[in-house]
Amino acid sequence: xxxxxxxxxxxxxxxxxxxxxxxxxxxxxxxxxxxxxxxxxxxxxxxxxxxxxxxxxxxxxxxxxxxxxxxxxxxxxxxxxxxxxxxxxxxxxxxxxxxxxxxxxxxxxxxxxxxxxxxxxxxxxxxxxxxxxxxxxxxxxxxxxxxxxxxxxxxxxxxxxxxxxxxxxxxxxxxxxxxxxxxxxxxxxxxxxxxxxxxxxxxxxxxxxxxxxxx
Numbered sequence: 001x002x003x004x005x006x007x008x009x010x011x012x013x014x015x016x017x018x019x020x021x022x023x024x025x026x027x028x029x030x031x032x033x034x035x036x037x038x039x040x041x042x043x044x045x046x047x048x049x050x051x052x053x054x055x056x057x058x059x060x061x062x063x064x065x066x067x068x069x070x071x072x073x074x075x076x077x078x079x080x081x082x083x084x085x086x087x088x089x090x091x092x093x094x095x096x097x098x099x100x101x102x103x104x105x106x107x108x109x110x111x112x113x114x115x116x117x118x119x120x121x122x123x124x125x126x127x128x129x130x131x132x133x134x135x136x137x138x139x140x141x142x143x144x145x146x147x148x149x150x151x152x153x154x155x156x157x158x159x160x161x162x163x164x165x166x167x168x169x170x171x172x173x174x175x176x177x178x179x180x181x182x183x184x185x186x187x188x189x190x191x192x193x194x195x196x197x198x199x200x201x202x203x204x205x206x207x208x209x210x211x212x213x214x215x
Contacts, residue, residue, distance in 0.1 A: 008115020011142060015040075015133045016113045022073070022101035023083050029073075030137060032101075037070040037164070038133045039156065042116045042126035046078045046086035050150045054128070056096045057153045069135075070160060072100035077111060077126055080104040121146055132160060134167075169214060182211040 009016060015038075017030040032038065041058070043051040058065075058072055065072055076083075087098045103110055105126070111117050116126035128145035140163050145151050162173045171183040187208040188194045194207055202210040 008142075009131070009139045011139055013139050015131065015137050015139050018110050018113060020103045020105065020110055021080055022103050023080065023087060023098070024101045027073075027101055027103075032071065032073065033133060033135070033137055035135050037068070037135060037160065038073060038131075039065070039070060039160070040073045040075070040114070040129075040131040040133060041151075042075040042111065042114075042129045044125040044127070044147050045076055046082045047089070050148070051076070052086075052090060054150050055098050055102075056090065056094065057151075058100070059096050059098050061153060061157065062099060064157060065160075068160060068164065073103065074098070074100065075103040075105050075110055075116070075126065077105050077108055079106050118144075130156060132156075132163060134163070165214070171212075171214075174211070182213050185210045185212055 015029070015033065017028070019026065019028045029038075029040075043054060045051060055074060058074070062072065078086075083102045083104055087102070091097045105111050108117065111126045114129065114131065116129045118127045121127055125147065127147060128149070128151055130141075130143040130145075130151065131139055132141040134140050141159055143151070143156070158178060161179055162177060165171070165179070165183070166173060169183065171185060174182075174184055177183070182203065185202060187210075188197050197204070197207060197210060200210075202212050204210050
């Protein structure tokens with residue numbers, strides 16, 4: 001039997017717009033995204049153990065994301081009533097409130113739009129996708145995890161800060177970079193630029209690899 005193939009946005013693409021029913025009411029994504037970073041992430045199903053730990057992780061970091069001008073939006077192929085019941089159950093059992101919109105993607109429209117359905121994994125449950133979308137509505141980073149492996153919250157936070165730091169300072173970030181560490185200055189593109197670099201105070205590994213400390 002031929003498997004269905006769903007396209008997905010690529011890094012640098014405009015994030016596909018959509019309207020959806022969520023736990024905070026109807027949402028138009030482009031309006032929700034306007035002027036803010038957004039992390040759009042999917043989970044396979046409500047009332048499941050790995051998903052509960054992940055959603056709780058996002059909820060516990062809500063202050064961090066708000067401090068960094070970032071909104072959260074979850075999604076699964078469940079009904080709005082299932083979402084509400086799950087949010088309520090987790091809050092009653094653990095005290096953690098999923099205080100961000102969760103899309104009830106019962107018709108799979110958004111899941112298909114963002115390539116969150118991976119037929120080899122499941123045709124009825126979204127995989128654990130993460131899309132980081134900038135305030136201009138551009139997809140900047142994509143992560144995919146299978147159904148049985150939870151995401152790494154530290155890595156999601158790290159990459160968000162890396163993207164924001166890169167945008168602000170026009171730099172690149174090396175392996176395992178975390179805030180406070182040195183950043184990479186773009187390589188010179190002319191001989192004049194190379195001469196200036198050699199006279200600079202940059203930490204030079206080679207002419208094309210130079211680092212500096214952000215003030």
